[in-house]
Amino acid sequence: MKTIVFSWRYLWSRPLAAALNLLLLSLGLASITFLLLVSHQINQAFERDLAGIDVVVGAKGSPMQLILSGVFQLDVPTGNIPLAAVKALQSHPQVAQVIPISMGDSFRGFRIVGTTLDYVRHYDAQLAQGVLWKSSMQAVLGARVARQSGLKVGDTFTGTHGLAAGGHAHGQSPYTVTGILAPNGSVLDRLVLTPTESVWQVHEADTALDDEDRQVMADEREVTLALIEYKTPLAAVTFPRFINTTTDLQAAAPALEITRLLSLVGVGIDVLRALAGVLLLTAGLSVFIALWSAVRERRADLALLRMLGAPPRKVAGLLLCEALWLAMLATVLGVLAGQGLTALLAWGLQLEKSVLIGTLSWPVELISVPVLALGVAVASALLPAWEAYRVSVFELLQSR
């Protein structure tokens, strides 16, 4: 038999203590795994949705709100901006691309976003079925919208006023589904996309009484905000200031706002990390106590091993190996539990139609879980192992 086999037997010769230590260690590691996975996934989701969007221009208000509503489709928008202003932006020398975003309606809790085909292209979204829209009142569904609503290409549906479910229905203006996007993990998955004109049409048809009304409304057309890509990174220095000082609009840089947001959330994450650390520390202490009392109990047994010819390092190795078993088992259990918790959170967020996080991911940072487990186990086994190392065979002769 090998050391690992003997240490396994010794470990489970005290099943209650072993199970308790395993539980404590696993809980600590599960919390760490969970924190790692969630922050990794949220960062990834943010990065994916932010990719290539240099600045968001919208109505004055909170810049963070503008980013959250415009890029991640989480918050409500700050207001509307005139279409004419957006058109003016298009001819600005530093601007490469302007994607207009109009929102205000929803379909079963999913936002209906009026935009241009540039928005679809920006996220490299592929069609799973059907085609992109060709005229107004046609819609392309994000993958999750299609799955949850069961709508197929050719089906029609009507939007509801407001971003939450249960608003006034725009009954006279049904949309026709022309295509369904393949899931790509971006914000598009949970949106209903339609040409900007559709959004105007729905609201104008609802309120306009005659042609004159329609003309007035056409002149006053608005969009909610615009996603802008720069021609040159240097624009980041001057463009936002130009917008904020010379127009009635507001320009917000997503990178800046997200850093601010993460630093706010970061405090919470730090608290959770500290909690996980305390859990791990408790686990380490518990492992130490268990091994220490094991050495005390088995002093004579360990001395007998020395009598049978085992060198001190072999006896100490036996103790260390017990701790390593705990570390290994706890790593497996902890990572599994952490993944389970993350999957649960992903499921919950999906119900909330919020940020997408995938169920299973194995970021490199996860390597810190076995490293931590190993560290805690070895640290708590060090003193007991030293005690085992020092066990004198002479005690065996005197233990009468």
Place this chain on the structure above:
Amino acid sequence: MISTRQLAYRYAGGVELRFDDIDVAQGGVLLLQGASGAGKSTWLALAAGLLRPGDGDMAVAGQSINALRKVAGDAWRARSIGFLPQKLHLSAALTVHGNLAMAQWAAGDMQDDQRIAEALSALGVHDLAQRKPAQLSGGQAQRVALARAVLLQPKVILADEPTASLDDEAAQASLALLQATAIRQGATLVIATHDARATAFFAGNPCQKGLQRLRVGRKQL
């Protein structure tokens, strides 16, 4: 096989314990006698290479204990000394078979199931191989412990108070078993005891290679 010359051990407090010279032939029996605390354990520890002589010389199984080095001492002890402790210290976490396998592990040997089976058979406890120590009677446990002691076919068997807390019948059986095992292995047998029954037993069961007695007692300085 075992010989001592002016052997003495010095305790930490400076007290010195001197032992009479002795020469035990291969296959012989040595009764180490003396009251509790007289120094029998010290003599056994010296013979097992766990302590170093403070003075004089001791040679066991062809090895000078004075010259024994620490690490080499462990390997030497594993092969040369079979030890039957008074409290048996069978590991409760392991089966009988596992307890014997542990002796091979401690000696740094590969596990040899056949050897374990033979050792258990020789002591008539082969059918108990898969039991836990808690499921054994006192006599069975001693047989298992003896099987463990002689597993690596040592040249010297050290038994520490093997008859303590046994009734007369069990004490007889225990001593007979030790004698038979030593004869089968051709090993020298050292029994540390303050039990008069041991003397009586060997009077009735003479040893072919000779019986010696060493009386251990603290001498006045």
